[in-house]
Amino acid sequence: MNIDILKQLFSHTTGANPTTIQLLKQSGSSRQYARLSDGETSVIGCYNENVDENEAFFHLTEIFRKQNLNVPQILQIDESRKYYLQVDLGDNHLYDKVINRTDQYLGSDLIDLYKNVLGKLVDFQTVKSDLFDHSKFYPVHSFNRASVGWDLDYFKYYFLKLNDIAFSDRDLNNDFETLIDHVLNDNTSYFMYRDFQSRNIMLVDDEPWFIDYQGGRRGPLAYDVASLLYQAKARITDSDRSILLKHYIEILKTKVDIDEKRFLNYYYPIALIRVLQTLGAYGYRGFYQKKSHFLQSINYALDNLVSLLPNLVALEFVPTLKRCLLELIDKRDVYKVSKDSNFQVVVNSFSYINGGVPNDYSGHGGGYAFDCRLLPNPGRLQEYKKLTGMDADVQAWLKQYPEVDEYLNDTFSLIKRHVEAYQERGFSYLAVNFGCTGGQHRSVYCAENVSRMLKEMFPDIQIKVNHMMQHKSYTL
CATH class of the missing domain: 3.90.1200.10 (Aminoglycoside phosphotransferase (APH), C-terminal lobe)
Structure with a gap:
């Protein structure tokens, strides 16, 4: 956006030069807006590269104003048809x-x-x-x-x-x-x-x-x-x-x-x-x-x-x-974001081959994605193929391997330090993701166990658990 063109349009409209120019936040469109003022008169300047869209706006504004409908008056249009000024309606939406x-x-x-x-x-x-x-x-x-x-x-x-x-x-x-x-x-x-x-x-x-x-x-x-x-x-x-x-x-x-x-x-x-x-x-x-x-x-x-x-x-x-x-x-x-003042940890289990790491809906970004595929896989055994990491038989099978407990302790140690640091700094959210091949056994088991470990150590925080492949969610 060329501010000088908007300044010229302002001068042609008011006979004065703007003393303040405030760029306004863009919304979903590519149009850019600025508020120009000389202390007495305030107008909104617009730049839009799309001339056809501008012509639609100019035409509709003319029709609506003739019908006494409440739409902003267009004050000046640059010869390029890409820049124009309109009446400032304020900031109250x-x-x-x-x-x-x-x-x-x-x-x-x-x-x-x-x-x-x-x-x-x-x-x-x-x-x-x-x-x-x-x-x-x-x-x-x-x-x-x-x-x-x-x-x-x-x-x-x-x-x-x-x-x-x-x-x-x-x-x-x-x-x-x-x-x-x-x-x-x-x-x-x-x-x-x-x-x-x-x-x-x-x-x-x-x-x-x-x-x-x-x-x-x-x-x-x-x-x-x-x-x-x-x-x-x-x-x-x-x-x-x-x-x-x-x-x-x-x-x-x-x-x-x-x-x-x-x-x-x-x-x-x-x-x-x-x-x-x-x-x-x-x-x-x-x-x-x-x-x-x-x-x-x-x-x-x-x-x-x-x-x-x-x-x-x-x-x-x-x-x-x-x-x-x-x-x-x-x-x-899965899309719900807690509005509670308490610290929230969202723990997800997911499949690497069916969806990948889940999207973060909080607006914060970041967090952990732990790969559980280094652990022994109960999904290779026929008797466990239809079960998940929430079933007692699968849990008992995984518990017999020392490396599974080591993995849980290692990941929990990282997450624990993160929660403590975030709470100290006044943050309110952390995402933790556990993934395995199918999102059914190892990732679910790890998400279940780490969630409960977190709740035991931090009873006042909210733990939201999402098992993506099972479409199951609950809060601790």
Whole structure:
């Protein structure tokens, strides 16, 4: 980003030079923002290399402002169309109010705020289609087969595959096509904001203003409502979600002739697609790009998935997808990160040939990965092949070898020193991983024993044990 270009735009707009320039934190996009001020006037400067995306934003802003919708005024655009200035709406996001609440429920003030937001969403969605130049929409003109397919593939490649969920590509793709066929039967002629969630809603004197709509396109009504009400980190309860959905439908009926039952028939499958797209994004940003804070939201998205399932009659027609989702839900304890103030040690057993070292969902990184394959292997004996390191017969067999006890003592000595040092320095988390060939015998045995040794020596710390291949988790 060339700050000098933003300075020039500021001077052309205000007739003065900026005295302070503050670079703003980037979110999920590649756009870069800065706040420029001369002490009296403050504006937001933006740089985005993608001119087509900028043109979509400029066009939509012009249309929305003419409809008196709360979107930021664009003050200046550089001739390159890559730099522009817009009105500074401040730093108050609806997102911050939602995630910092102290109760699991939204409460009356937030419910009223959400109702206000949903009313304004209806205003966006019902802008007359012929006011838009649809050729300006970016990156696609409509919610169509290709765009939904991209979202589902995003989930398949960056979440299912990276979490070692087994499936037939052919069968899963067939299920995706069935799901797409269903949702495309809905009316897709409305304006679809695409990323309508609390991060993109600013609060100015408690009135909602809206940003980041450059991905807008023609689409169904349900998508944006689902985006808001199933936003993972907002953690909206089913009861609050029901209140807000009912309010939205009531407002919508004053502007659009809709059949409520038909709307809900599409709403829940479209909400599923949005949740799967979110999981794909978390997988891409977290597992692939190694941005650990995205991993911490996975469990919230899986909670939304659990909430959706009872309403998804359509799942009966997509058996492979349904099995994959149920398997993910069975594993969701693995993604939970303790919020307790006590020190937590997560101890995992895993397979080197089936998944490898588990991902760390805490956001801290680091920790140990111990290779148990140097130990005698009970898995080579027929009588132990169907047992695990949690079974007494396997434990007795391993205990007869002195090198197994030596290995446990050696690894425990390292971990013990680490816990003591971390506690002294005020840290709160350590990951410990034990791996063997199949993740069934030696690694499980070592994880079980070291966990209990840690609990005996440090009774006040929390020990969370995950046996990855057995899909078993518990806390000591």
